[in-house]
Amino acid sequence: MARLIIDCRQAHWLLSRERDAPLRWSERLALRLHLRVCDWCSIVQRNFAFLSQAVRRLDR
């Protein structure tokens, strides 16, 4: 089982991976717990979402 306390490096990795495939429940939980206390990773989460949105408009 994945650890529930993760650092920013692991959080960044999971933030990227969750955009490509479903995470295991333990990974999802660890990520949510980290995001509750880490504003910096929450910013990165929003940035990744925006990147996806922007790239879809590259051909416009």
Next chain:
Amino acid sequence: MPALAKDPAQQIAELRPMLLRIAQLQLRNHTWAEDAVSETIVAAVEGLPGFDAKSQIRTWVVGILKHKIIDQFRRRSREIQIEAQDQVAEPDALEQLFDDSGHRVSAPLDWGDPESHLERSEFFAILQACIDQLPAPLGRIFLLREWLDLDTEQICKEMKVTSTNCFVMLYRARLRLRECLDMNWFGVQGKGQNG
């Protein structure tokens, strides 16, 4: 007298620079991009009799290009596979974002309400330059996922890489692009260099 609607074949031909820009960004090889675009234009012109006039020609032609790009990936899979494997084996410079305990060493820029930037062509020029700066395998895989909207299973199959390597490359591409936009767009907006 009302202006005559433009000839659809002419409209398709006029899309060529945009199609080539996208194909080049995705395929990272000028010859492959030229091939994909030529095949797209031929298929579109030949398909005009079946084209639904209620749709936008541009959207329809971009849809054809996406298929032609995937065809190119299939044809060039061996070369692409080798480059991708080399890329994963390289250490990632973005490790410097984190300290020894795994925490970020500095705060990422908060982009605020970035949707308004989607209306600006200068933003897309910077985004395109940032994608272009990615190593070719990272740029390809990122656009396969985010622009062509392929799922990772399909991407692994097309690029002949393991799912773990696929996730690693997508992760590296996103982090690099995020940093590049911080440095070249969002980080300079407040300083009046772009806005």
